Amino acid sequence: MQTGWENAGGSAQPLPYGRGSERGAGRETHRNPADLLRVEGLSVRLRAPGRGGVVRAVEDVSFRVERGGRFGIVGESGCGKSTLVRALLRLVPATGGRVELDGVDVLSAPAATLRTLRRRAQIVFQDPQASLNPRLTVDLIVGEALHAHRLVRSATERRERVAQLLRDVGLPAEALDRHPHEFSGGQRQRIGIARALALAPELLICDEAVSALDVSVRAQILNLLADLRDQRGIAYLFVSHDLHVVHAFCDQLAVMYLGRFVEQGPAAQLLHDPRHPYTSALLEAAGVGAGPPLDPGEPPSPLSPPAGCALHPRCPLAEDRCRRETPELRSIGERLVACHVARETGAERGPGVA
Amino acid sequence: MLLTIENLRTVIAATGVDGDGPAAVVDGVSLSLAAGGTAALVGESGSGKTLTALSIMRLLPESARLASGRVIFEGRDLVTATEAELRRIRGVRAAMIFQEPMTSLNPVLTVGFQIAEPLRVHRGMSRPAARREAIELLRRVGIPAPQRRVDAHPHELSGGMRQRAMIAMALACRPALLVADEPTTALDATVQAQIMALLGELRRQTGLALLLITHDLRLVARVADDVHIMYAGRIVESGPVAEVLGAPRHPYTAALLRTLPGWGGDAARGNAPLGEPRRARLPVIPGEPAHAHRRPGGCAFHPRCEVGKDDARCRAEVPPVERRGARSCACFKELSSERVGALV
Numbered sequence: 001m002q003t004g005w006e007n008a009g010g011s012a013q014p015l016p017y018g019r020g021s022e023r024g025a026g027r028e029t030h031r032n033p034a035d036l037l038r039v040e041g042l043s044v045r046l047r048a049p050g051r052g053g054v055v056r057a058v059e060d061v062s063f064r065v066e067r068g069g070r071f072g073i074v075g076e077s078g079c080g081k082s083t084l085v086r087a088l089l090r091l092v093p094a095t096g097g098r099v100e101l102d103g104v105d106v107l108s109a110p111a112a113t114l115r116t117l118r119r120r121a122q123i124v125f126q127d128p129q130a131s132l133n134p135r136l137t138v139d140l141i142v143g144e145a146l147h148a149h150r151l152v153r154s155a156t157e158r159r160e161r162v163a164q165l166l167r168d169v170g171l172p173a174e175a176l177d178r179h180p181h182e183f184s185g186g187q188r189q190r191i192g193i194a195r196a197l198a199l200a201p202e203l204l205i206c207d208e209a210v211s212a213l214d215v216s217v218r219a220q221i222l223n224l225l226a227d228l229r230d231q232r233g234i235a236y237l238f239v240s241h242d243l244h245v246v247h248a249f250c251d252q253l254a255v256m257y258l259g260r261f262v263e264q265g266p267a268a269q270l271l272h273d274p275r276h277p278y279t280s281a282l283l284e285a286a287g288v289g290a291g292p293p294l295d296p297g298e299p300p301s302p303l304s305p306p307a308g309c310a311l312h313p314r315c316p317l318a319e320d321r322c323r324r325e326t327p328e329l330r331s332i333g334e335r336l337v338a339c340h341v342a343r344e345t346g347a348e349r350g351p352g353v354a
Numbered sequence: 355m356l357l358t359i360e361n362l363r364t365v366i367a368a369t370g371v372d373g374d375g376p377a378a379v380v381d382g383v384s385l386s387l388a389a390g391g392t393a394a395l396v397g398e399s400g401s402g403k404t405l406t407a408l409s410i411m412r413l414l415p416e417s418a419r420l421a422s423g424r425v426i427f428e429g430r431d432l433v434t435a436t437e438a439e440l441r442r443i444r445g446v447r448a449a450m451i452f453q454e455p456m457t458s459l460n461p462v463l464t465v466g467f468q469i470a471e472p473l474r475v476h477r478g479m480s481r482p483a484a485r486r487e488a489i490e491l492l493r494r495v496g497i498p499a500p501q502r503r504v505d506a507h508p509h510e511l512s513g514g515m516r517q518r519a520m521i522a523m524a525l526a527c528r529p530a531l532l533v534a535d536e537p538t539t540a541l542d543a544t545v546q547a548q549i550m551a552l553l554g555e556l557r558r559q560t561g562l563a564l565l566l567i568t569h570d571l572r573l574v575a576r577v578a579d580d581v582h583i584m585y586a587g588r589i590v591e592s593g594p595v596a597e598v599l600g601a602p603r604h605p606y607t608a609a610l611l612r613t614l615p616g617w618g619g620d621a622a623r624g625n626a627p628l629g630e631p632r633r634a635r636l637p638v639i640p641g642e643p644a645h646a647h648r649r650p651g652g653c654a655f656h657p658r659c660e661v662g663k664d665d666a667r668c669r670a671e672v673p674p675v676e677r678r679g680a681r682s683c684a685c686f687k688e689l690s691s692e693r694v695g696a697l698v
Contacts, residue, residue: 219613
């Protein structure tokens with residue numbers, strides 16, 4: 001097994017698998033052969049350690065990633081974005097919903113099928129320091145999965161394959177026999193990407209993969225990821241809190257708040273003409289003035305989310321209804337928005353549009 | 355000037371497995387800051403920006419030593435100040451906040467106690483008076499229900515609340531200078547905006563001067579008056595924010611701005627809309643940031659520099675800081691505005 005799988009569950013204990021939200025089924029869209037990943041009504045509930053509470057970490061999330069597509073998920077810490085991507089590969093058990101990778105049901109797949117599925121979808125984590133085993137050489141770190149999936153027969157063959165992977169991500173072949181601490185942060189992230197590429201995945205999940213890197217190195221890694229898409233047609237699920245990075249990299253986007261997608265659709269539309277007050281506030285905070293900013297306060301505890309719309313205590317546009325009724329996602333043009341007060345039509349002067 | 359730093363040099367003893375000899379991790383840094391002003395010190399990891407801040411406050415770790423230079427704060431040189439003098443300045447006239455509040459708050463004491471402590475020690479307040487003042491400070495930094503939060507321990511507060519509590523602690527004695535080392539890096543975007551707004555408000559109300567240590571150029575564009583760009587232990591470019599970020603003269607500054615996704619034209623003014631997404635490759639700076647203790651010879655940036663990498667002089671000599679008006683730059687191949695245009 002790869003490094004990183006084991007500790008992916010975090011400290012909270014997952015609840016047993018069972019039937020969760022049925023709402024996702026209502027938005028059943030027809031099957032599109034271009035879809036690589038289909039997620040319908042996915043929910044994850046975690047038991048909070050020691051407090052007896054249940055955290056609705058992911059609630060009724062649906063989206064699709066096309067082959068070669070770039071789907072971005074933005075949200076602040078604790079919104080559930082990391083739990084969501086882990087649940088897709090069953091690193092955290094889902095409590096409801098459906099996940100299909102190339103038409104194969106992931107959540108109910110038997111162990112052998114799951115093994116194949118995980119080969120087709122790989123994760124690159126935020127902190128390469130924490131996700132690379134410090135005692136192994138790069139050869140073994142990157143080559144481990146090749147052995148586990150019996151894709152190489154000998155150490156010589158493995159070394160050849162790993163050397164090629166290192167060249168693909170822009171590292172010298174001498175890196176083979178070195179340990180992670182001998183590399184800089186950017187080089188370590190390249191090792192993490194080489195490891196993810198070892199099994200020739202069709203979907204690469206990047207969980208804040210460039211967030212810990214220096215500005216001058218971040219652009220290098222983003223270019224590498226873009227090249228891999230162009231050369232190999234890899235699809236991306238790109239989790240980030242940096243709207244500028246998402247803007248440069250993604251074509252589809254979902255904005256997550258307290259476990260739910262509150263707005264999703266074409267990235268350019270969401271970033272240039274946000275309809276959900278939370279999307280606007282994120283843009284405002286990123287200095288791309290969509291406004292109005294949220295009222296002072298912080299994301300509430302996922303253990304006791306506010307009634308009605310989870311954003312209402314911080315929302316400058318909140319009305320009575322927002323305090324009582326949880327808004328469902330509704331279609332506005334090509335996008336979905338979960339907000340009672342969101343505009344149906346474009347603004348005269350689109351906030352954020354150049 | 356409230357604070358004037360001249361030619362500051364900080365040396366660190368042999369480091370790590372490589373057994374490098376002593377190296378100047380802060381090498382000839384000069385800058386000044388007026389009362390009520392905001393200056394930003396910008397650099398990537400290993401640039402020496404945090405060690406510059408720690409040198410100013412005389413809070414260096416044991417492995418590091420102030421070798422030369424002057425730090426004139428309110429007319430006194432902190433480099434030659436005695437420990438007793440420093441105690442009357444640190445936390446009283448000049449305070450510092452850090453990136454991760456949890457490492458600088460004491461986990462076993464309530465935040466109220468920690469805010470009240472300097473009030474009792476430095477301002478001679480009684481316990482009840484200090485407590486009342488602590489509650490007032492918590493209210494001013496925007497902590498809801500301060501009467502209740504004053505008795506909370508740090509772990510009971512969220513990251514944003516802890517950062518606010520630390521700001522309250524730093525401001526308890528009404529300092530003239532606040533040195534803030536990546537104060538919002540660990541915080542969420544919406545909370546980050548709130549903390550920066552709070553610091554701006556305190557600045558207007560109390561005339562506090564802010565020295566902001568950060569890697570975030572977008573943040574600098576929005577909040578600072580002056581910016582100092584640091585690379586491998588040296589300041590390579592300084593000046594008013596709008597001028598430096600609008601028309602950089604040092605190739606490193608220009609390259610940093612180019613690598614920022616979506617940076618361009620109006621973004622230098624700090625609040626610009628997102629442009630059209632660039633599907634083409636992002637411009638990059640090749641290689642990795644040089645560390646001050648493993649600095650290439652000549653201009654430390656030359657191996658990564660588009661204009662200087664093959665230039666004999668850039669490879670051999672350290673470029674001196676050239677001052678022109680409000681701006682300064684340390685580069686043999688200083689960019690004119692036309693050349694910046696060609697590069698961007």
